[in-house]
Amino acid sequence: MDLSAINPILLLASLMVAATPILLAATGELIAEKAGVLNLGVEGMMIFGAICGFATAVETGSPWLGFLAASVGGAVLSLLFVILTQLALANQVASGLALTLFGLGLSALLGQGYVGVKPPPTPDLHIPGLSQIPFVGEILFTHDVVLYFSIVLVALVWLFLRSTRAGLILRAVGENHDAAHALGYKVVLIRSLAIVFGGACAGLGGAYISLVRVPQWTEGMTAGVGWIALALVVFASWRPWRVLIGAYLFGGITVLQLNLQAAGVAIPVEYLAMSPYIITIVVLVLLSRDKARAPAALGRIFHASS
Amino acid sequence: MNRRSLLTSAIVAFGLAAGGAAAQDKTKVGFIYVGPVGDGGWTYEHNVGRLAIEEEFGDAVETTYVESVAEGPDAERVLTQMALGGADLIFTTSFGFMDPTINVAKKFPDVKFEHATGYKRADNVSTYSARFYEGRAVQGTIAGEMTESNIVGYIGSYPIPEVIRGINAAFLAARAVNPDVEFKIVWAYTWFDPAKEADAAKVLIEQGADVILQHTDSTAPQAAAQAAGNVITFGQASDMSEYAPRPRVSSIIDNWAPYYIERTKAVMDGTWESSDVWHGINEGMVGIGEISDAVPAEVKEKALALKDSIAAGETHPFTGPINKQDGSVWLEDGETADDGTLLGMNFYVEGIEGSIPN
Numbered sequence: 001m002d003l004s005a006i007n008p009i010l011l012l013a014s015l016m017v018a019a020t021p022i023l024l025a026a027t028g029e030l031i032a033e034k035a036g037v038l039n040l041g042v043e044g045m046m047i048f049g050a051i052c053g054f055a056t057a058v059e060t061g062s063p064w065l066g067f068l069a070a071s072v073g074g075a076v077l078s079l080l081f082v083i084l085t086q087l088a089l090a091n092q093v094a095s096g097l098a099l100t101l102f103g104l105g106l107s108a109l110l111g112q113g114y115v116g117v118k119p120p121p122t123p124d125l126h127i128p129g130l131s132q133i134p135f136v137g138e139i140l141f142t143h144d145v146v147l148y149f150s151i152v153l154v155a156l157v158w159l160f161l162r163s164t165r166a167g168l169i170l171r172a173v174g175e176n177h178d179a180a181h182a183l184g185y186k187v188v189l190i191r192s193l194a195i196v197f198g199g200a201c202a203g204l205g206g207a208y209i210s211l212v213r214v215p216q217w218t219e220g221m222t223a224g225v226g227w228i229a230l231a232l233v234v235f236a237s238w239r240p241w242r243v244l245i246g247a248y249l250f251g252g253i254t255v256l257q258l259n260l261q262a263a264g265v266a267i268p269v270e271y272l273a274m275s276p277y278i279i280t281i282v283v284l285v286l287l288s289r290d291k292a293r294a295p296a297a298l299g300r301i302f303h304a305s306s
Numbered sequence: 307m308n309r310r311s312l313l314t315s316a317i318v319a320f321g322l323a324a325g326g327a328a329a330q331d332k333t334k335v336g337f338i339y340v341g342p343v344g345d346g347g348w349t350y351e352h353n354v355g356r357l358a359i360e361e362e363f364g365d366a367v368e369t370t371y372v373e374s375v376a377e378g379p380d381a382e383r384v385l386t387q388m389a390l391g392g393a394d395l396i397f398t399t400s401f402g403f404m405d406p407t408i409n410v411a412k413k414f415p416d417v418k419f420e421h422a423t424g425y426k427r428a429d430n431v432s433t434y435s436a437r438f439y440e441g442r443a444v445q446g447t448i449a450g451e452m453t454e455s456n457i458v459g460y461i462g463s464y465p466i467p468e469v470i471r472g473i474n475a476a477f478l479a480a481r482a483v484n485p486d487v488e489f490k491i492v493w494a495y496t497w498f499d500p501a502k503e504a505d506a507a508k509v510l511i512e513q514g515a516d517v518i519l520q521h522t523d524s525t526a527p528q529a530a531a532q533a534a535g536n537v538i539t540f541g542q543a544s545d546m547s548e549y550a551p552r553p554r555v556s557s558i559i560d561n562w563a564p565y566y567i568e569r570t571k572a573v574m575d576g577t578w579e580s581s582d583v584w585h586g587i588n589e590g591m592v593g594i595g596e597i598s599d600a601v602p603a604e605v606k607e608k609a610l611a612l613k614d615s616i617a618a619g620e621t622h623p624f625t626g627p628i629n630k631q632d633g634s635v636w637l638e639d640g641e642t643a644d645d646g647t648l649l650g651m652n653f654y655v656e657g658i659e660g661s662i663p664n
């Protein structure tokens with residue numbers, strides 16, 4: 001065993017990178033679920049965002065246009081879900097699964113010309129002054145903009161849900177759509193916007209994998225991250241900061257266990273390999289011992305005349 | 307009439323009807339893959355083999371495939387569906403498809419099955435694999451010569467004999483040319499998960515490795531090594547030449563096409579028999595991708611000499627004296643490993659740190 005081989009600065013830095021795609025996708029899904037919509041298509045929107053972002057970044061040479069295209073791509077794909085569940089009143093679970101399958105297939109088709117291509121690098125943001133602080137500065141202030149944006153987004157979503165009138169309306173729609181409708185709020189419109197926001201976030205998360213974390217395009221490269229994001233929203237009991245804790249725990253332990261393996265720590269590898277799942281679940285379950293519960297209208301179909 | 311016999315007679319009736327419609331003229335060949343065909347590695351090469359069958363026999367065959375099939379019960383479902391769909395020959399191309407293949411083969415005695423990298427056979431189930439460890443020895447030679455930090459990182463998938471064999475072969479070859487070299491091994495517990503594979507590569511690089519060997523299917527570790535800079539890698543299963551000349555300095559290429567064509571021919575001629583094939587560099591099932599200019603000429607020469615010597619049968623990558631990790635004697639001086647031990651290999655050789663997960 002040689003723990004000194006693990007560099008804590010690099011460990012913490014790669015932890016944040018590993019957590020960001022999950023965090024982005026989960027934050028988007030949180031808003032959708034708070035509005036009462038269960039969208040199981042996160043994986044499909046992520047992978048679609050991954051290829052949209054990758055292709056655009058390669059073609060234009062700009063990672064920023066890539067990230068923009070990724071969120072637009074995710075949002076466009078989520079419009080399909082809007083049409084199915086909000087206009088055609090289809091079952092949300094089935095529509096979400098269909099969206100995942102569709103996204104995986106469509107991205108594989110679009111990505112055929114991009115296998116083995118190298119994307120333009122996403123520059124790190126060296127915040128003047130702050131990044132020169134020893135240790136802390138290197139860990140916290142030398143990442144790319146999207147990583148910081150994901151944290152800011154969590155804060156904004158938290159503020160939005162907690163202290164704004166629009167956030168209150170969104171929650172009302174998610175708790176009791178009939179009452180919200182009776183008060184004159186446009187349930188379908190609000191839910192549609194929430195779904196599109198979720199799609200944009202998932203697309204951004206996908207592009208973070210294909211442009212920063214790996215960086216390359218491979219078919220099926222999200223490999224289940226979308227499903228982890230979905231589970232995370234539930235275990236975080238629909239609270240933004242808990243989603244952040246969960247994502248960093250999961251990403252962090254995933255990277256940490258690989259580090260421990262490489263350093264030859266005498267813990268059986270099977271336990272290390274399952275530790276991210278177990279520890280994340282245990283911590284979030286302990287955190288949510290209070291009266292946390294799902295939005296009351298989650299997954300239910302709203303029809304104005306019923 | 308119970309439900310099963312009803313089902314059987316329905317299938318027979320369907321078969322007769324289909325036979326009458328002359329649909330039986332074509333030989334149907336099915337494939338199930340563990341990853342997507344676009345993985346750029348393992349599954350990609352199996353799909354190249356499938357396309358070679360179509361190329362060879364044209365209209366006389368019809369091939370189908372299902373990709374990204376999970377190892378386990380899901381595989382059994384897909385295989386059953388394929389067999390019911392009239393497949394004559396089915397290739398199952400991942401170690402974890404072993405038990406599903408055997409189970410489904412029992413239910414369809416007239417369908418021929420070919421399982422890659424496994425060890426369970428039946429009258430209608432053959433197994434086939436390639437001696438990847440021969441290629442690993444060539445990689446190990448280059449790795450041992452090229453490393454400056456003397457730390458070689460190895461990304462394992464699952465702790466099965468095939469992967470352990472590859473680690474041992476690479477390690478022995480690396481130690482033979484560089485007595486100070488050490489291996490750091492990380493188990494990803496997946497065949498295909500680009501993000502995780504990239505993480506594993508990054509972790510190994512952060513801990514000092516300047517050579518990365520991978521036994522997972524995607525090109526993600528190559529991308530991670532490229533981003534890190536001064537690190538070399540090897541293509542796995544496929545040439546991965548898009549990452550040449552650096553980081554990818556050479557590769558192991560799985561060449562399944564000749565075998566797939568031969569077995570399809572056997573089914574067409576009615577001469578198919580259950581068999582067990584384990585071919586290496588000599589038969590062409592294991593190819594060594596071009597060694598790039600990033601490798602010094604004398605190292606390249608050494609690696610190619612080893613390759614030729616293995617192909618000619620003069621060198622066996624596991625030639626004694628070799629001790630097991632615990633120090634006990636495995637092979638005496640000059641003794642070579644028998645296939646039985648290699649196929650069930652569940653131990654590290656002396657000098658590798660760490661233990662194999664159960």
